[in-house]
Amino acid sequence: MKVRAHVSMLFHLDKCIGCHTCSIACKNLWTDRKGAEYMWWNNVETRPGTGYPTGWEDQERFRGGWEYKDGHLDLRLHSRAQGLFRLFFNPALPSLDDYYEPYTFRYSDLFTSPEGEDQPTAIPISMITGEPMTPGAGPNWDDDLSGSPLYAANDPNLKGLDPEVQAQLSEIEGVVFQYLPRICNHCLNPACVAACPSGAIYKRAEDGVVLVNENKCKAWRMCVAACPYKKVYYNWATGKSEKCILCFPRLETGQAPACAHSCVGRIRYMGVLLYDADRIPEAAMVPDERLVESQLDIILDPFDPEVIAAARAEGLDEGWIKAAQNSPLYKFVKVWRLALPLHPEYRTLAMMFYVPPLSPVVATVEKALRASQGNGGLVRLDLPESNLDFELYDNLEKARMPVEYLANLFAAGKKELIVPILKKLLAVRLLKRQESLEGGVTEKALRVLADAGLTLEEAEAIYRLTTLPTLEERFVLPPYHREMAAEVWKDPLAAKGEAGFGYVQPPVRGE
Amino acid sequence: MKGVRLYPLALAFLLGLALAQDGKALYGQHCAACHGAEGQGIPGAIPPLAGNPRVADEAYVVKVVREGLSGPLEVKGVAYSGVMPPMPQVAEADARAIAQYLKGLSGASAQPPAPAPQVQGDPALGRALYLGQKALQNGGAPCQACHTVAGVGFLGGGSLGRDLTDAAKRLGGEAGLRAVLQNPAFLVMREAYKDKPLTEVEAAALAAFLVQVSQEAPRPASLYQGRFLVAGLVLLGLLLLYQAILWQMRPQSLAERIRSQLRR
Numbered sequence A: 001m002k003v004r005a006h007v008s009m010l011f012h013l014d015k016c017i018g019c020h021t022c023s024i025a026c027k028n029l030w031t032d033r034k035g036a037e038y039m040w041w042n043n044v045e046t047r048p049g050t051g052y053p054t055g056w057e058d059q060e061r062f063r064g065g066w067e068y069k070d071g072h073l074d075l076r077l078h079s080r081a082q083g084l085f086r087l088f089f090n091p092a093l094p095s096l097d098d099y100y101e102p103y104t105f106r107y108s109d110l111f112t113s114p115e116g117e118d119q120p121t122a123i124p125i126s127m128i129t130g131e132p133m134t135p136g137a138g139p140n141w142d143d144d145l146s147g148s149p150l151y152a153a154n155d156p157n158l159k160g161l162d163p164e165v166q167a168q169l170s171e172i173e174g175v176v177f178q179y180l181p182r183i184c185n186h187c188l189n190p191a192c193v194a195a196c197p198s199g200a201i202y203k204r205a206e207d208g209v210v211l212v213n214e215n216k217c218k219a220w221r222m223c224v225a226a227c228p229y230k231k232v233y234y235n236w237a238t239g240k241s242e243k244c245i246l247c248f249p250r251l252e253t254g255q256a257p258a259c260a261h262s263c264v265g266r267i268r269y270m271g272v273l274l275y276d277a278d279r280i281p282e283a284a285m286v287p288d289e290r291l292v293e294s295q296l297d298i299i300l301d302p303f304d305p306e307v308i309a310a311a312r313a314e315g316l317d318e319g320w321i322k323a324a325q326n327s328p329l330y331k332f333v334k335v336w337r338l339a340l341p342l343h344p345e346y347r348t349l350a351m352m353f354y355v356p357p358l359s360p361v362v363a364t365v366e367k368a369l370r371a372s373q374g375n376g377g378l379v380r381l382d383l384p385e386s387n388l389d390f391e392l393y394d395n396l397e398k399a400r401m402p403v404e405y406l407a408n409l410f411a412a413g414k415k416e417l418i419v420p421i422l423k424k425l426l427a428v429r430l431l432k433r434q435e436s437l438e439g440g441v442t443e444k445a446l447r448v449l450a451d452a453g454l455t456l457e458e459a460e461a462i463y464r465l466t467t468l469p470t471l472e473e474r475f476v477l478p479p480y481h482r483e484m485a486a487e488v489w490k491d492p493l494a495a496k497g498e499a500g501f502g503y504v505q506p507p508v509r510g511e
Numbered sequence B: 001m002k003g004v005r006l007y008p009l010a011l012a013f014l015l016g017l018a019l020a021q022d023g024k025a026l027y028g029q030h031c032a033a034c035h036g037a038e039g040q041g042i043p044g045a046i047p048p049l050a051g052n053p054r055v056a057d058e059a060y061v062v063k064v065v066r067e068g069l070s071g072p073l074e075v076k077g078v079a080y081s082g083v084m085p086p087m088p089q090v091a092e093a094d095a096r097a098i099a100q101y102l103k104g105l106s107g108a109s110a111q112p113p114a115p116a117p118q119v120q121g122d123p124a125l126g127r128a129l130y131l132g133q134k135a136l137q138n139g140g141a142p143c144q145a146c147h148t149v150a151g152v153g154f155l156g157g158g159s160l161g162r163d164l165t166d167a168a169k170r171l172g173g174e175a176g177l178r179a180v181l182q183n184p185a186f187l188v189m190r191e192a193y194k195d196k197p198l199t200e201v202e203a204a205a206l207a208a209f210l211v212q213v214s215q216e217a218p219r220p221a222s223l224y225q226g227r228f229l230v231a232g233l234v235l236l237g238l239l240l241l242y243q244a245i246l247w248q249m250r251p252q253s254l255a256e257r258i259r260s261q262l263r264r
Helices: A021-030 A080-085 A163-169 A191-195 A222-226 A277-284 A288-297 A305-313 A318-325 A328-335 A365-372 A385-394 A403-410 A415-438 A443-452 A456-467 A482-489 A492-497 B002-020 B023-030 B058-067 B092-104 B123-131 B173-182 B187-192 B200-213 B221-249 B254-263
Strands: A003-012 A043-047 A066-069 A072-075 A103-105 A124-126 A178-182 A201-203 A210-212 A232-235 A240-243 A268-276 A353-355 B073-075 B078-080
Touching (some): A003 A305, A003 A328, A021 A043, A072 A191, A403 A415, A415 A456, A482 A492, B023 B092, B123 B200
Antiparallel strands (some): A232 A240, B073 B078
16 A cells, blocks of 8 residues: 545535636636647536537547556557657647637727727737637637537537437527536546656656646647646647646645635635555556546545554655545545546546536426426426425436436446435435425435435535535645755745745746 | 978888889789789770780879770770779879889780680570669679669669660670679779679679660660659659648548538
């Protein structure tokens, strides 16, 4: 057993309102530079949709992630020989068309336009050429606001869904969508690291952050193609690859990453997970249906004395072990089993976790009802308010956001993993609803709770951490003790006083 | 002071003298291939040196060795019209040593020209060897690699060596060609075939083939160059066409596909 710590993030999708504050915080902090205009280390996608870059989940096209065949785990991108052959032309690379042409507005026109009949406007101009352009794509162009169901219809995750269910997804007044915020997944088995011919990408042992060494990067761009989440970007100005760094300078000073910190809906949780580095290969090399289980298996119990002893033997600080024990991630992922990684079938063992969203209260039961009444048009649901929720609980397979769709996103298509999570979430919601409507814990709610496999205490804890957490409960950050590291080579007070001064080594193309 | 300055010059002179001593060895190295070990030559193809009155003139010999000789010539009543290649790689001192050695050769001591070993050359075999369809026994490169002759190949052969169509006329007919082939006098060819000499049968076959070829009129190099250019342009056109087809067939990105659908 080789215990390592991983700083992970959890996205509670039920709380995401799709405001893109996280994306803007990240943009302002990290990618507001020349060559990085098109990059969104953090982006929020509307689902069903094609995402950013458009259709990134289509691995037939982008060839990201790993392929498990005949007991071998191979990059889907290419073998070594193919990689050499495609060194200078890699058809799997996304082009600017797949991302979007970054644009801004010529605000100076507002002030310098000659006097005329009309109010001057700031016309959109390309951030690459500076020429006026008509924006035709953006980092979340397939949002509900882009005015076309075409993006949603091309979502690869609709694969395997009933044509009828698919058609229903975009039906007028029945339209349904959710949001999917995405950052780099800081995978345990990162394909970008494996694909880099220069050995420029590495996973930090202390907290699992995957970083690009810009001094070693030689711009082969194989990481861009190999990452199944398309979260490594190529900076055309510096000729180096860049990616989300999990705001490690913020983490090291005890602050949550900018995206998490700025989150309006407070959907993001940060915490430490202990994992067994020795068992990563065996976790990645199982059939698709066992992938989630095998990944959760190598996440260790921080209260297990054996694990604690092994963690100490690996040199883990007491503070880190403590952080792992208080980690909201551990509770969501391992104790309550409410969270899943995004697209486990890519076999990179993504370490950012998602709590799948509940559907809108009104579900597709409505449609069955309509049909039974022989009424094609819209009807008001004539169900007793209190019963409606329970109706959905019993008919989760008819939920307006199809369970199959969520399974394709978070469970490699395995519905059996999504249903218990939705049941637990719904059971907690029903319990609290009954509490406020009926003034206490009802018999009915308890029955549902027992069916979902939750005790009253657990349900209360889930409720508290979901709706009422304090900042310290959401972000349980480990102590990095950078001051101790500084002590080794410098007077810590001097190091603090001189922070920000010294040499800046900008990346140089071709070096 | 003066003596010190002259010292290197004197050394160089002495060194040159010492090198020039061995005229016989130098002859064996540079001349014997064609003119024979004893300077007997090949009647009708390569003029004899032993007993040749011209070798008495040292300056003439040095000039011929270093600058070559061509054109009609008559020695001992036999007419020759071959070409002797220039050998500037032979130092002047060496050439002088060779001239000294040649002066000492008496025609009498030389063997009468031995009747050429009569291996009948097979021109068909020669053609196969020339084109490389049949490998040379000792692993030498086929002639086509560097030379061209009339009537072989649409684009001709290599352009490194000379056109061999008139080689039989230039190099003293079949007998001369055999000698040259078995012991090339040309600098590049000598290096190339140093460890891979042609056998007697091969040399005879090639000589027979080259004699046969010499009946044809030599073609100008520009003919081959023109053909080469046209062939290259045609190939380039085909490649560009292929590229255009591939470009048309390139997969459209999903983003473009959706956008074109929306435009409709």
